[in-house]
Amino acid sequence: MIELDAEAIYRELAARVRVHLAGRLVRFVGVHTGGVWLAERLRADLGIAGEVGILDVSFYRDDFDRSGLAREGRPSRIPFEVEGSDILLVDDVLNTGRTVRAAMNELFDYGRPARVELAVLIDRGGRQLPIHASLVGRTLEVPEDVSVELSRDEFQRLHLTLENLAGREEGPR
Amino acid sequence: MSAGAQLGADGGLNHLLTIEGLPRPLLENILDTAARFLSVGSREVKSVPLLRGRSVFNLFFENSTRTRTTFEIAAKRLSADVYNLNIAASSTSKGESLLDTIDNLTAMQADCFVVRHSQGGAPYLIARHVAPHVHVINAGDGRHAHPTQALLDLYTIRHYKGDFERLSVAIVGDILHSRVARSDLHALRAMGVRDLRAVGPLTLLPPGLEHLGVQVHTRLEEGIRDADVIIMLRLQNERMRGALLPSAQEYFRNYGLTAAALRHARPDCIVMHPGPMNRGVEIDSAVADGPSSVILPQVSFGIAVRMAVLSMAVSSQRTAAA
Numbered sequence: 001m002i003e004l005d006a007e008a009i010y011r012e013l014a015a016r017v018r019v020h021l022a023g024r025l026v027r028f029v030g031v032h033t034g035g036v037w038l039a040e041r042l043r044a045d046l047g048i049a050g051e052v053g054i055l056d057v058s059f060y061r062d063d064f065d066r067s068g069l070a071r072e073g074r075p076s077r078i079p080f081e082v083e084g085s086d087i088l089l090v091d092d093v094l095n096t097g098r099t100v101r102a103a104m105n106e107l108f109d110y111g112r113p114a115r116v117e118l119a120v121l122i123d124r125g126g127r128q129l130p131i132h133a134s135l136v137g138r139t140l141e142v143p144e145d146v147s148v149e150l151s152r153d154e155f156q157r158l159h160l161t162l163e164n165l166a167g168r169e170e171g172p173r
Numbered sequence: 174m175s176a177g178a179q180l181g182a183d184g185g186l187n188h189l190l191t192i193e194g195l196p197r198p199l200l201e202n203i204l205d206t207a208a209r210f211l212s213v214g215s216r217e218v219k220s221v222p223l224l225r226g227r228s229v230f231n232l233f234f235e236n237s238t239r240t241r242t243t244f245e246i247a248a249k250r251l252s253a254d255v256y257n258l259n260i261a262a263s264s265t266s267k268g269e270s271l272l273d274t275i276d277n278l279t280a281m282q283a284d285c286f287v288v289r290h291s292q293g294g295a296p297y298l299i300a301r302h303v304a305p306h307v308h309v310i311n312a313g314d315g316r317h318a319h320p321t322q323a324l325l326d327l328y329t330i331r332h333y334k335g336d337f338e339r340l341s342v343a344i345v346g347d348i349l350h351s352r353v354a355r356s357d358l359h360a361l362r363a364m365g366v367r368d369l370r371a372v373g374p375l376t377l378l379p380p381g382l383e384h385l386g387v388q389v390h391t392r393l394e395e396g397i398r399d400a401d402v403i404i405m406l407r408l409q410n411e412r413m414r415g416a417l418l419p420s421a422q423e424y425f426r427n428y429g430l431t432a433a434a435l436r437h438a439r440p441d442c443i444v445m446h447p448g449p450m451n452r453g454v455e456i457d458s459a460v461a462d463g464p465s466s467v468i469l470p471q472v473s474f475g476i477a478v479r480m481a482v483l484s485m486a487v488s489s490q491r492t493a494a495a
Contacts, residue, residue, distance in 0.1 A: 056209065059221035059484075068185070068488035069223075075212040109218035 004138075006121070006150065006158035010038070013121055013137035014045050017088070020117075020135055021046070026086045029053035031103050032074060034092030034150040037158070038121060042090065053078040053087075060102035076106060083111035088135075092150040094120040097131035122160065124148050179300070186485045188300045188309040191318040192359040200363055204328050206481035207474070213250060214476060223484050224253035227284040231257045232274075233312070234290040239448055240312050240322075243472065244287045247479035253285075271295065272302050279307060285487060286310070293317030293352075308486040316352050321482055322447050323356035325475040327364060329467055330402055332474065333443050337361070341368040343390075343397045343438075345428060346406030346455055347377045353447045354406055358385060372396030373428060376417040393428050400438040405430055405446045408455045421454045431457040435465060443467045 030039030030052055039052040054077045058070040089103055100118060107113065119135035124142045142148060145166040151159045179195075181187035186199065213221055229248040233241050241257065248255045260274065269277075275286070285308045288296045293315030300309040313319040334340055342361055348354045348371045361369055362385065371382050372390045382389050390396030397403055408424060418424055430444065444456075444465045452458050461468060 059209075059213070059223050064223055064488060068183075069206070069484055073209055075209045077212065105222070109221075110216060 001164075002162040004160040004162065006160040009121055009137040009160065010041070010158055013038075013119065013135060014042055016135050016137075017042055017119055018046055021088065024086055026088050027053065027080050029055055029078065029087055029089050029103075029107065031089070031091040031099060032056040032076075034121075035090045037150075037152050038092060038119075039088075039090040041156075042119075051079045053080065053082075055103050055106055057099060057102035057106055060106045062098060062102065078107075078110050081111065082107060082113050084114050085111075087113045087116045089116055089118045090120070091118070092121050093148045094118070094123045094131075094133050094136075095126045095148075097127045097129035100131050101129055121150065121158075122148055185488070186482065188296075188311075189320050189482050189486060190296050190300060190309065190311045192320045192323050192356045192363065193318070195363065197363050197365070200324070200327065200360065203324055203478070203481050203485065204331060206485060207324075207328055207477040210250075210480040210484075211474070211477040213480075214473065220250045220252050222252045224248070224251040224284075224487060227251075227253045227487060228282055229253045229255050229285045229287060229483065230278055230283045231255065231287045231312075232260055232278075232289070233258070234260045234288070234295070235313070237289055237313065239472070240289065243475045244310075244312060244321075244479050244483075247476050247483055248285075248287075250476070251480055251484055253483070271298065275299055275302060279304060283307060285483065287312050289313045291315055310482060310486060313352055316350055316355070318356045319352040319447075320356050320360075321475070321479055322353050323360040324482065325471060325478040326353075326357055326404065326445060326447075327360050328474045328478050329445060329471050330361075330443075332470075333467060334401055337364040337366050340366055340401045341370070341399060341439075342366050342402040342404065343370040343372050343400045344404045344406065345372040345393065345396065345430065347408055348373055348382070348406070349377045349379045350409060351406050354404075357404060358382075358387060362386060370396050370400070374418065374424075393430070393434055394437045397430075397434065397438045397442075400442055403430065403435075403438060403442060403444050405444065405450075405456050407447065407449065408451055410451075421451075425454055425457075429453070429455055429457055430460050432459045432463065435460055435463075445471055448472070 028039040028043050030036035032054060036054050043052050056073045056076045058073050118133040120133045121137040123133055123136045123139045147163050147165050149161050179188040179190045213219060231241055231244055245255050287310045288299055289312040295314050296309050296311040311318055311320055344354050344357060370388045370390055371378060372393060375391055378389055442465055444460055446468045450456055450461055452461060
């Protein structure tokens, strides 16, 4: 197991978001759960007004057939008008792109945004869909059998761990 | 078929036939999942794509408008294809057996059957018969069980009252013939309700309730004293024709929930009813439409609970097969 300096990577991402969004009125939407932590932190650090939106994409996943309904989750909540909004979608790790696709499908069920951009802490490659993040904390080349997990400790500090799953039995999601 | 047969290999819901035997964590998981679906109903687009391409057949061998409609809405909000079959008017009247009907519908690529039948146990018969990828949800069978009603009652109580352990819950009316009462009693026991009461005339109370840990009361005021929750049951008109009850007026005088009677319960007591209501028989309009009534929210919660049950049943099987 390897631990990366998630706080340093977060600061790089925050700096890029600050420059990129300068002068724009943007609403943040985090993907449950890691994306919500990041969106809330970015909102506070960048001094953006208003609450962040929360998307729990489990009702929109295309792998429902294989992995079933996720047991954990909290209701999606978008506390602002999506119609016509400029939205920054935030997630922790970008991999196949399927989660982002599910998140966009759900977002459009709330209304038609004027623009949607994607910010991720880690882009680990392995895309299976034509999805691209405008803002990335760090790009990593990681083999498929290595997991990249974001966690948060009691002091709200972020931690990123890389773990080799090869040889381990696959458990339920 | 034992109660355990409704669970899949992973312990999740494969069929929903009865509340009896379902562990508390699974009941809580259903309620939590329903809470996630509830917010979908307040959005502009009220459906999610979870069951897209799946076929849900509503098989109602007995009439029901509310339950059939809420199951239909729940399945449609999950993007399933829904087929309503009025069985009484079709093949069974031509002599086709229940299981032949099921085989034919399975050949039409059914993924899930929602079954209501006047015979207790009919959904069990179907669940035992269907292919492993097909799921059966009991929407009420005879006097036996009505598990989704009990789940939506649990949801309603948790929504308004929170912690089950500290609550006093009274079920009032025709307990003997009520599948709702039977399922509610099992569900409330499973969730840890300690003060559980059955209230009604002796002719409408089944024997042996005490063994289920239920207190029996034949006087309404005593039965609902300091209750946090009152669940009123519908008095079925056909009961009046037998020797069980003298008249609707007399029943209302003794067991009808009026504003005056309700003063014996706690001031913040909620009043529930599975519908359809007989105003002036088991419940007074002043109570049914009053501030304590949560009868209409029950209907909204019922859709979210049925979305949870349908999606969990379909996904559980897939997990087990993976």
